[in-house]
Amino acid sequence: MGVVSAGADVGRLHELGVQLISSGEHLDAVGDNGGHLLEVLTAHWSGPDLEEMSRSWPTTRQSVGAASILVREMGEQLRRQAEEQERASAGEGGDGPLLLSPGVGGPGGNHPTEDDPGPDAPRDELYGDLDPEIAAQWESMSDDERRAVLRELAERLAAEYGLPVPRIEFDPTLPSDTYGQFRISTGTITLNANHLDDPLLMLNSVAHEMRHAWQVEASEQDNPGWWLGHYGQNPDGDLGTMDEADAWGADLGDSEADYWTRPIEVDARQVGRDFIDDLTLEDFADLLRGAGQRP
Numbered sequence: 001m002g003v004v005s006a007g008a009d010v011g012r013l014h015e016l017g018v019q020l021i022s023s024g025e026h027l028d029a030v031g032d033n034g035g036h037l038l039e040v041l042t043a044h045w046s047g048p049d050l051e052e053m054s055r056s057w058p059t060t061r062q063s064v065g066a067a068s069i070l071v072r073e074m075g076e077q078l079r080r081q082a083e084e085q086e087r088a089s090a091g092e093g094g095d096g097p098l099l100l101s102p103g104v105g106g107p108g109g110n111h112p113t114e115d116d117p118g119p120d121a122p123r124d125e126l127y128g129d130l131d132p133e134i135a136a137q138w139e140s141m142s143d144d145e146r147r148a149v150l151r152e153l154a155e156r157l158a159a160e161y162g163l164p165v166p167r168i169e170f171d172p173t174l175p176s177d178t179y180g181q182f183r184i185s186t187g188t189i190t191l192n193a194n195h196l197d198d199p200l201l202m203l204n205s206v207a208h209e210m211r212h213a214w215q216v217e218a219s220e221q222d223n224p225g226w227w228l229g230h231y232g233q234n235p236d237g238d239l240g241t242m243d244e245a246d247a248w249g250a251d252l253g254d255s256e257a258d259y260w261t262r263p264i265e266v267d268a269r270q271v272g273r274d275f276i277d278d279l280t281l282e283d284f285a286d287l288l289r290g291a292g293q294r295p
Helices: 010-044 048-091 123-127 132-139 143-161 199-219 224-233 242-252 263-278 281-290
Strands: 167-171 180-183 188-192
Touching (some): 010 167, 143 281, 180 199, 188 199, 242 263
Antiparallel strands (some): 180 188
C-alpha cells in the first residue's frame, strides 16, 4: 500500500522504518524466550494452570511470530518508500539521498591509488591498527554500551569540526559490506548493527562518516574568514584546505565517479585510518567515561 505522500519527512520515515524492523526482531526474541521459560516452569511447577499454558503456547508463539513478520515488513516498506521519495526529490532538483561510504567495496569500482590501499589490502592497512586492549574491552561490552560509545565519539568529533551533533542510527538491514552511511539530506549517520561486535569497523566508520559531514559543510564555504575561524578553534585538526574542499564539492555532485578513487572517499578513508592508529587506551577510557561507563 502507498503511505508516503509528496513532501513527507524522509529522514523520519527512514528512522521509523529502522525502529519497526528492530521491534520486529525483539518480538521474535520474545517468542523464543517464552518457549524457554515454559520449559523452565515445567521443571519446577505442575498443575492445571501450567497444563493450560502448555496447550495454548504453540498458538501464542505462532501469533507472536506472525506479528514479528508483519512489523518487520512494515519497517522494510517504510524504508523503501523513504528511498523512493528521496530519489524523486533528487530528480526534482533536491539534494537527494547521496548515501556515502560502504565499507570495503561500493558502487562504481574498487581501484587503489598510489597512496591509498585497495579493498584487498589487510584490515589494518584499510582501517587502521587498533590497540588489542581496546578490542578486548569492546568484546566485554554489551551492544547498548557499544552504541553509547559510538554516539559519544560522534558527538566529540562534531565538536571538533564545529558541526551539529548528527543523529546516529543502527540498521540491521544494511548489506553486510556496508559498515556506515552518511545521509546528506538529513545529516544522519547510519551504522550497520550487525557489525557492533567489531570495534575496528565501528569506530573507523564513525570517524569516516563524520568526515563526510565535514566535507559537505566545508565544500559549501568559500570565505577565507570562515576557514580561519575554524582553524583558530581547532588548530591541531586536519580540516583540509579550501582547494581540497572545492574538489570535495565537485565530487559530491558527480554520482558517476569511481567509488574507490573519489576524493571524498580517499580523504575519509585516510581520516578513519589515522583516527584508529592514533586512538590510545587512555583515549578510549575517556570515551567510556563520556558515555557513562567505567573504563
